[in-house]
Amino acid sequence: MIEFQQVTKRYDSDHTALRQVNFSLSRGELTFLTGHSGAGKSTLLKLIMLMERPTAGKIVIGGQLLNTLPRRQIPYLRRHIGVVFQNHQLLFDRTVFANVAMPLEVMGTPARDIGRRVRAALDKVGLLSKEKMNPMQLSGGEQQRVGIARAVVNKPPVLLADEPTGNLDPDLSADIMRLFEQFSQVGVTVLIASHDISLINAMGRRTLTLEQGRLVAGAAHGH
Amino acid sequence: MATDPLLRRPKPARAVGRKAPLLPEAAGIYLAHHRQVAKDSAQRLWRAPLASLMTWLVMGVALALPVGLLLVLSSVQGVSAGWDSSARITVYLADQVTLEQARRLRADVAARANIQEVVLVDRDTALQEFRTGSGLDEALAYLDENPLPHSLLVTPDESARTAAAVELLADSLGAMGEAARVQIDLDWLQRLSAITRLLERVVWVLALLLGGAVILVIGNTIRLAIENRRDEILVAKLVGGTDGFVRRPFLYTGLWYGLGGGLVALLLLGLALWWLSGPVERLADLYRSQFELSGLGLEGVLALLGCAMLLGWLGAWLAVKRHLDAIEPGVPAGSG
Numbered sequence A: 001m002i003e004f005q006q007v008t009k010r011y012d013s014d015h016t017a018l019r020q021v022n023f024s025l026s027r028g029e030l031t032f033l034t035g036h037s038g039a040g041k042s043t044l045l046k047l048i049m050l051m052e053r054p055t056a057g058k059i060v061i062g063g064q065l066l067n068t069l070p071r072r073q074i075p076y077l078r079r080h081i082g083v084v085f086q087n088h089q090l091l092f093d094r095t096v097f098a099n100v101a102m103p104l105e106v107m108g109t110p111a112r113d114i115g116r117r118v119r120a121a122l123d124k125v126g127l128l129s130k131e132k133m134n135p136m137q138l139s140g141g142e143q144q145r146v147g148i149a150r151a152v153v154n155k156p157p158v159l160l161a162d163e164p165t166g167n168l169d170p171d172l173s174a175d176i177m178r179l180f181e182q183f184s185q186v187g188v189t190v191l192i193a194s195h196d197i198s199l200i201n202a203m204g205r206r207t208l209t210l211e212q213g214r215l216v217a218g219a220a221h222g223h
Numbered sequence B: 001m002a003t004d005p006l007l008r009r010p011k012p013a014r015a016v017g018r019k020a021p022l023l024p025e026a027a028g029i030y031l032a033h034h035r036q037v038a039k040d041s042a043q044r045l046w047r048a049p050l051a052s053l054m055t056w057l058v059m060g061v062a063l064a065l066p067v068g069l070l071l072v073l074s075s076v077q078g079v080s081a082g083w084d085s086s087a088r089i090t091v092y093l094a095d096q097v098t099l100e101q102a103r104r105l106r107a108d109v110a111a112r113a114n115i116q117e118v119v120l121v122d123r124d125t126a127l128q129e130f131r132t133g134s135g136l137d138e139a140l141a142y143l144d145e146n147p148l149p150h151s152l153l154v155t156p157d158e159s160a161r162t163a164a165a166v167e168l169l170a171d172s173l174g175a176m177g178e179a180a181r182v183q184i185d186l187d188w189l190q191r192l193s194a195i196t197r198l199l200e201r202v203v204w205v206l207a208l209l210l211g212g213a214v215i216l217v218i219g220n221t222i223r224l225a226i227e228n229r230r231d232e233i234l235v236a237k238l239v240g241g242t243d244g245f246v247r248r249p250f251l252y253t254g255l256w257y258g259l260g261g262g263l264v265a266l267l268l269l270g271l272a273l274w275w276l277s278g279p280v281e282r283l284a285d286l287y288r289s290q291f292e293l294s295g296l297g298l299e300g301v302l303a304l305l306g307c308a309m310l311l312g313w314l315g316a317w318l319a320v321k322r323h324l325d326a327i328e329p330g331v332p333a334g335s336g
């Protein structure tokens, strides 16, 4: 589902964020991406989202070679990739419902389907009762779950998370991880960037480890 | 897995729904979306009435000014055009010319080439007209004798109505022994129409400049709106909103600004017209002219609103091109 071949990303002429990274993830696989701060985790996720373009190498997502994807096609790629960020990027000028509905509205989903699917997603993360609230009224963990509901509301085959548990206490983090596991069980390919080693170890999943832009562990399939 | 076809959805039309809905349904959804965005952006303007009103007023003044001037000019031109088509030469005959002679002369002149019509106004008729027209009835009653001569009203052929041809004709008419004086009715009108033509150009230049200013004002207003909704734009792009999708609300905002500005302009023009109509009527009466300030008419109103909306849309489009396309979800937080 996600394949990196000799991917290098250089931001400036002398600053290389990723060096010749090779790996591939299958459908329904849940994988961690770890490494110190500045190791290149976010960069790797941004390449998948086409928020950045690789300097060299090939990236293939769901059979689509990203290198040659024209700019105006990028939105259609992004509709198949759900993303969750540490600071969740929720909009505080609208309700929880409206936040979660955004990916559907962007796709031109009919209104009657939007209501049904948004509630299904909120139900999944256990926030159905808070749909009419403003995200500002929610706790950190709840906000993060709204972000997850928004990422999965259009049932994307790929789900990316960048430090999704960064601000949360261990219990809440474990909750969030359980959610990600559930998605991978229904066939979603999940890639979670995190430097929370203890959490990653507790999950016992395949882990890609980056060190100064180089993939030093987890490239081979299995763990 | 590398050939998983899941993501291969290159056509926007297919990306509308997972089931690839029938075209009519997709079109219906698209239209409903447009309606929704149009409504939302209108409501946003209503929610900030003061700021919106300022923009509308600025735009209204900038539009009303050139349109108002053009209206005045075209009214003036209407007067001269009315005269133009009846460009006439009046030949006042000498006092001693009898009515019989005058009749013969009329026939002679009418038989000439380049003459469309010649009307003889005998002195009695002339006095009668003067009496009723001037309001000097009583004063004229003191005259024992009609001071007016017979006169011929000569209308040249349409082909001979150029300034030069009319002048030539007037000269030759004046050379007749019976003619005392020749008057070309066109003289001052030609000057007037030359002036209005010049003024018209000036007003068009003014209109262009003000149109440009309107575009810039709207563009700047939209730029601020874009800045205010930056987060929303970022999220929309992140979850797969196309450029068209994120631009749409701002383009509609531009349209609404344009419509509001156009309506304000109409209001201002209406007020100005109403305020000026009294004095203009009196002035026109004094000159016994048909001059009246004409309004825009339905077509004019629609054209003005259309232009205003186009200007608003253009301003929004420029702002969107410059400022919105540059907003890209670049740095997602959470680099740690």
Ligand SMILES: Nc1ncnc2c1ncn2[C@@H]1O[C@H](COP(=O)(O)OP(=O)(O)O)[C@@H](O)[C@H]1O
Binding pocket: A011, A012, A015, A016, A017, A035, A036, A037, A038, A039, A040, A041, A042, A043, A044, B334, B335, B336
């Ligand atoms: N937009 C950018 N421009 C220049 N350098 C960047 C940019 N984004 C990240 N970097 C650099 O690339 C390296 C990897 O960054 P990042 O991918 O954010 O790492 P991580 O998420 O693992 O902390 C860092 O050294 C960072 O400074």
Ligand SMILES: [Mg+2]
Binding pocket: A041, A042, A043, A162, B334, B335, B336
């Ligand atoms: Mg990071």
